[in-house]
Amino acid sequence: MAIRLGDNQYGKAEVRLVRINRDSDVHTIKDVNVTSQLRGDFEAVHTEGDNGNCVATDTQKNTVYAFARRYGVGAIEDFALRLARYHVDTFDQVHGARQEIEEYSWNRIDTAAGPHDHSFVRRGGETRTTVVTKDGDREWVVSGFEGLTVLKSTGSEFHGYPKTEYTTLKETTDRILATDVKARWRYIGTDLDWDKTYASITSIMLEAFAETHSLALQQTLYRMGEAVLEAHPEVAEVRFSMPNNHHFLVDLSPFDLDNPNEVFFAADRPYGKIEATVLRDDAPEPGRAWETVPGFI
Numbered sequence: 001m002a003i004r005l006g007d008n009q010y011g012k013a014e015v016r017l018v019r020i021n022r023d024s025d026v027h028t029i030k031d032v033n034v035t036s037q038l039r040g041d042f043e044a045v046h047t048e049g050d051n052g053n054c055v056a057t058d059t060q061k062n063t064v065y066a067f068a069r070r071y072g073v074g075a076i077e078d079f080a081l082r083l084a085r086y087h088v089d090t091f092d093q094v095h096g097a098r099q100e101i102e103e104y105s106w107n108r109i110d111t112a113a114g115p116h117d118h119s120f121v122r123r124g125g126e127t128r129t130t131v132v133t134k135d136g137d138r139e140w141v142v143s144g145f146e147g148l149t150v151l152k153s154t155g156s157e158f159h160g161y162p163k164t165e166y167t168t169l170k171e172t173t174d175r176i177l178a179t180d181v182k183a184r185w186r187y188i189g190t191d192l193d194w195d196k197t198y199a200s201i202t203s204i205m206l207e208a209f210a211e212t213h214s215l216a217l218q219q220t221l222y223r224m225g226e227a228v229l230e231a232h233p234e235v236a237e238v239r240f241s242m243p244n245n246h247h248f249l250v251d252l253s254p255f256d257l258d259n260p261n262e263v264f265f266a267a268d269r270p271y272g273k274i275e276a277t278v279l280r281d282d283a284p285e286p287g288r289a290w291e292t293v294p295g296f297i
């Protein structure tokens with residue numbers, strides 16, 4: 001029986017890094033979670049415990065912190081590309097890398113005297129993400145966010161669906177539409193103003209959510225992706241995963257009260273789960289971009 005090592009990658013997961021920039025009295029903060037993994041000639045460490053090629057996960061962790069001091073963090077895409085390139089360029093046995101980074105956003109605290117120099121507040125907000133995959137000279141960047149919670153209190157309908165013996169859902173021309181948007185998009189190229197593009201994409205998605213008169217969450221999702229692709233030729237495709245966070249009208253008739261779409265029960269489960277990819281026809285092949293990005297179809 002022949003047994004061999006298949007695909008593998010290894011590294012340090014969830015390196016929590018907070019980098020303060022203290023160049024002036026007005027500090028800035030970057031708060032990230034880095035998972036660094038390497039691919040390459042690591043057969044012997046698996047089959048024989050020969051660590052000669054094994055860049056220790058502890059070393060990878062230290063590299064993250066040292067790079068943060070030496071170069072700053074900057075856009076998470078740039079930081080991930082820097083780490084991936086360093087490992088592939090420095091070690092003959094490293095042929096590829098996967099660098100995943102999440103970023104938690106902090107806002108400056110507003111005081112009576114204005115925004116505070118060195119005090120911050122985290123207000124929910126979405127978590128920005130990136131996964132950089134490097135395979136030899138080829139590089140892919142898939143960025144996105146999760147936890148962007150949005151709701152519209154009208155401008156959403158749902159009707160016209162098949163009625164079966166098991167259908168109880170009432171058709172509606174006025175309902176709450178609420179979701180936590182999880183999105184990832186694949187960039188074409190690696191030389192972009194990542195922060196500017198990220199800000200633009202999120203605001204385009206929010207605008208599309210607000211402005212689309214929704215006949216289904218699926219339609220809203222599609223419009224959000226379409227609007228991003230129309231505005232950003234550097235984006236090849238957008239993938240979404242969105243729960244439909246149901247809000248059920250409470251029956252107040254036992255109390256002799258009407259309920260003209262004002263009082264709802266916000267259910268936390270079960271929820272609809274709507275997932276789709278919106279892509280341009282002429283997009284370059286995804287290559288390995290999505291290979292290790294779980295949770296998206």
Ligand SMILES: O=c1[nH]c(=O)c2[nH]c(=O)[nH]c2[nH]1
Pocket residue numbers: 158169215216217218244272
């Ligand atoms: O926007 C919706 N899409 C559905 O597929 C669906 N199914 C359902 O019961 N409610 C909804 N709402």
